[in-house]
Amino acid sequence: NGKKLGVAFQNVKGTMYPTIGLHSQNEHIDVNFGAKPFQFDVEGLITEEREQFAAEILESEIPSSAPHNIVCSYLMHYGYADTLRAFDETKFKEHVAQASSHDGGTVFGLEDRKRVRSLLFSGDIDGVKQFLVEKDPDFFEDPKTSADANGSREQSPPFERDALFHLSVQQFIELVRGEKISEAVEHARASLSTFQGKSPQHDAHLQDVLALLAYTDPHSSPMGNLMSTTQREAVADIVNAALLLGPSSDPSAATTATSSVLERLLTQLCKVQAEIRRRNDNKVSCHVHRWWRIHPLTNLAFD
Numbered sequence: 001n002g003k004k005l006g007v008a009f010q011n012v013k014g015t016m017y018p019t020i021g022l023h024s025q026n027e028h029i030d031v032n033f034g035a036k037p038f039q040f041d042v043e044g045l046i047t048e049e050r051e052q053f054a055a056e057i058l059e060s061e062i063p064s065s066a067p068h069n070i071v072c073s074y075l076m077h078y079g080y081a082d083t084l085r086a087f088d089e090t091k092f093k094e095h096v097a098q099a100s101s102h103d104g105g106t107v108f109g110l111e112d113r114k115r116v117r118s119l120l121f122s123g124d125i126d127g128v129k130q131f132l133v134e135k136d137p138d139f140f141e142d143p144k145t146s147a148d149a150n151g152s153r154e155q156s157p158p159f160e161r162d163a164l165f166h167l168s169v170q171q172f173i174e175l176v177r178g179e180k181i182s183e184a185v186e187h188a189r190a191s192l193s194t195f196q197g198k199s200p201q202h203d204a205h206l207q208d209v210l211a212l213l214a215y216t217d218p219h220s221s222p223m224g225n226l227m228s229t230t231q232r233e234a235v236a237d238i239v240n241a242a243l244l245l246g247p248s249s250d251p252s253a254a255t256t257a258t259s260s261v262l263e264r265l266l267t268q269l270c271k272v273q274a275e276i277r278r279r280n281d282n283k284v285s286c287h288v289h290r291w292w293r294i295h296p297l298t299n300l301a302f303d
Contacts, residue, residue: 002039002040003040014086051252053272068088070261070265071262072087072088072091073261074260074262074263076088076095076110076242077240077244077261078113078117078237079110079113079240080114081113081114082114084110084207092110096109098109107135107136108243115131116131116239117236119131120170120235121229122275123232124176125167125170125171128167128239139160140164162238162242163239163241163242165195165202166238167236168195169192169205169206169235170231171187171191172188172192172210173209173226173227173231174205175187176212176213176218176227177218181213183212188210192206193211208223209223209226212226212227241257244256245257254289
């Protein structure tokens with residue numbers, strides 16, 4: 001009849017199929033699947049709803065403190081304690097006080113994550129492992145040695161497993177950097193070999209890392225990027241995510257641990273930009289990706 005009848009249902013879940021019910025004998029219907037104009041203005045309704053949605057977005061208010069808080073959250077997330085203290089000492093004190101009074105949460109506070117990052121940037125992997133074990137003796141414990149009442153094996157949190165793998169890889173890289181080749185080979189046999197066959201991504205990374213032994217000057221080799229500060233930073237970010245996540249297995253907690261609010265906002269911005277490009281024949285006025293660099297191990301992009 002071409003009339004808008006309003007919203008019939010909301011929050012309907014599951015697979016839906018259009019159906020037509022006929023109740024009397026010899027009833028017949030005509031169905032229009034778009035071969036001729038509809039009586040109801042479908043395009044007009046879509047345009048109206050888009051404009052209404054856009055108006056709601058424009059009318060929403062963003063607090064003036066939002067950019068400041070986003071920067072603070074980024075510094076908190078990655079453990080940049082000194083920078084946070086210089087940027088906003090009040091926020092720094094609030095965060096430290098909140099972390100120290102939070103029961104049952106992660107044992108690694110802002111200053112702890114700052115120390116881990118500092119040790120990683122100096123190449124002191126043994127120092128990192130020692131510090132982590134001092135703070136949490138079970139951090140590197142092998143969960144496969146334990147079983148529950150039903151005899152099923154436990155699985156360690158994926159971020160802790162990933163952190164241990166990348167710390168072991170970085171220790172190998174630091175030995176190569178220090179030209180301790182015999183120690184690097186022994187470390188590969190004793191430690192890195194235990195990770196082989198566990199993950200295709202890890203196996204591919206191990207192949208690149210172990211290739212460093214084939215070059216007299218690893219820094220100028222095709223794998224020279226592994227000897228850079230960027231590699232140390234990437235490992236620091238992975239370990240930081242494991243420290244933030246702790247024993248949690250909540251998928252939403254994993255998302256929060258791996259990226260800051262700022263990075264998630266930028267990711268959303270890129271997705272919106274991609275959709276705008278798609279709707280405008282691949283034409284876009286602003287290229288956000290030009291201002292980003294890609295994280296070498298997590299594939300996250302950030303400034």
